Amino acid sequence: MIQKFQESGYKIVDADEDISDICIVNTCTVTNIADRKSRQALRKVKAKNKNSIIVATGCYAQSYKEELEKMPEIDMVLGNEEKKDIVKYVEKYFEQKNKLIYVNDISKQKEFDEMGEISYTEKTRAVVKVQDGCNQFCTYCIIPYARGRVRSRKIESVIKEIENIVQKGIKEVVITGIHLASYGKDFDDDNIGLIDLLENINKIDGILRIRLGSLEPKIITEEFMQRLTKLDKICHSFHLSLQSGCDETLKRMNRKYTTSEFKEITQRLRKYYDDVILTTDVIVGFPGESDEEFNKTYQFLKDIKFYKMHVFPYSPRKGTLAAKMPNQIQGNIKNKRSQQLIELSNKNQKEYNEKLIGKTVQVLFEESKEGIFKGHTQNYILVEYKTEENLENKLKNIKIKKADIEFVIGCTD
Numbered sequence: 455m456i457q458k459f460q461e462s463g464y465k466i467v468d469a470d471e472d473i474s475d476i477c478i479v480n481t482c483t484v485t486n487i488a489d490r491k492s493r494q495a496l497r498k499v500k501a502k503n504k505n506s507i508i509v510a511t512g513c514y515a516q517s518y519k520e521e522l523e524k525m526p527e528i529d530m531v532l533g534n535e536e537k538k539d540i541v542k543y544v545e546k547y548f549e550q551k552n553k554l555i556y557v558n559d560i561s562k563q564k565e566f567d568e569m570g571e572i573s574y575t576e577k578t579r580a581v582v583k584v585q586d587g588c589n590q591f592c593t594y595c596i597i598p599y600a601r602g603r604v605r606s607r608k609i610e611s612v613i614k615e616i617e618n619i620v621q622k623g624i625k626e627v628v629i630t631g632i633h634l635a636s637y638g639k640d641f642d643d644d645n646i647g648l649i650d651l652l653e654n655i656n657k658i659d660g661i662l663r664i665r666l667g668s669l670e671p672k673i674i675t676e677e678f679m680q681r682l683t684k685l686d687k688i689c690h691s692f693h694l695s696l697q698s699g700c701d702e703t704l705k706r707m708n709r710k711y712t713t714s715e716f717k718e719i720t721q722r723l724r725k726y727y728d729d730v731i732l733t734t735d736v737i738v739g740f741p742g743e744s745d746e747e748f749n750k751t752y753q754f755l756k757d758i759k760f761y762k763m764h765v766f767p768y769s770p771r772k773g774t775l776a777a778k779m780p781n782q783i784q785g786n787i788k789n790k791r792s793q794q795l796i797e798l799s800n801k802n803q804k805e806y807n808e809k810l811i812g813k814t815v816q817v818l819f820e821e822s823k824e825g826i827f828k829g830h831t832q833n834y835i836l837v838e839y840k841t842e843e844n845l846e847n848k849l850k851n852i853k854i855k856k857a858d859i860e861f862v863i864g865c866t867d
């Protein structure tokens with residue numbers, strides 16, 4: 455959106471300074487708390503920019519336009535698909551000066567929304583979105599309603615953008631989507647999937663690393679791995695969303711795999727890449743999760759030994775099936791279970807990091823603060839290294855001397 459305004463001659467200013475004509479809040483609706491924070495952000499921005507027009511867009515605007523319409527602070531509500539024409543809508547407001555609501559039914563959207571160059575770029579890394587929407591309908595999740603059905607970006611469009619990214623000196627791309635494993639499912643040609651896209655990206659000169667965003671585990675078949683392992687730029691770190699290690703809970707969540715299938719998939723990844731790092735997301739306190747079910751999850755996680763787990767206490771999302779399920783779990787139980795899993799995650803991460811002591815790893819350095827450079831290994835372990843040399847955006851082999859939970863420290867020899 456910033457780019458769209460800049461292309462039309464607008465200047466981007468700080469929303470804290472009360473000098474803007476237009477303030478845009480890109481809202482989130484992933485949990486009830488996200489809705490509340492979005493409303494707070496809208497009120498805060500209006501309080502600081504009294505003469506500005508206030509636009510609410512993003513997923514909360516897409517899903518609950520009626521709630522936003524009622525807020526006196528808001529002048530315009532735009533859905534997700536309307537963002538690409540945001541400048542046109544804002545200019546229409548300037549002509550009419552009436553509250554405007556433009557939110558189309560996103561479930562009817564069939565094409566990936568090309569907004570021009572849409573990647574988020576850091577100094578060494580660019581996040582490239584290749585897919586939007588989801589057809590999975592997990593019972594706790596609002597995303598299929600807020601983002602619509604699966605839409606994939608054409609291979610040629612992704613390649614063109616990454617070739618432009620390389621010109622800026624970026625060496626690493628992170629390929630993301632709402633449900634990356636569904637990439638290509640909406641194309642007329644049934645034979646095009648994520649692996650075909652990755653094979654094309656791997657051929658681009660100048661890109662050294664290709665990282666994958668969160669993946670649905672069932673995409674990791676033998677055939678997928680045989681083709682993936684031929685791609686030398688693929689990073690050996692995979693985020694596989696598990697959500698629960700108990701089959702009964704997974705069924706209530708409407709996840710499409712069993713724990714034994716998931717385990718087989720982690721074994722497959724470890725068979726093909728001996729240095730692979732596996733991370734995951736887990737929801738604790740899902741409706742009906744008894745002590746017995748949680749213990750199954752705990753034992754399963756102990757067995758799989760992820761490098762790191764992102765633990766989320768279940769938060770009911772209005773408009774989803776799970777929010778109406780019986781046997782909602784009390785907050786103190788959720789917190790206790792979260793704590794247990796966070797401790798397990800920290801233990802695994804520290805143990806893994808300690809195994810690196812004395813080994814040499816290749817690091818792509820990103821940024822520095824007070825002479826300490828930070829970067830990641832190919833399999834996404836954070837490395838800190840103190841040096842006078844400017845290592846920004848450079849690859850260097852580093853020997854590891856110390857390990858902490860979240861990172862390891864390199865030394866000069």
Ligand code: SF4
Nearest residue numbers: 588590591592595597
């Ligand atoms: S697969 Fe992910 S995005 Fe899709 S419904 Fe399930 S949790 Fe939501």
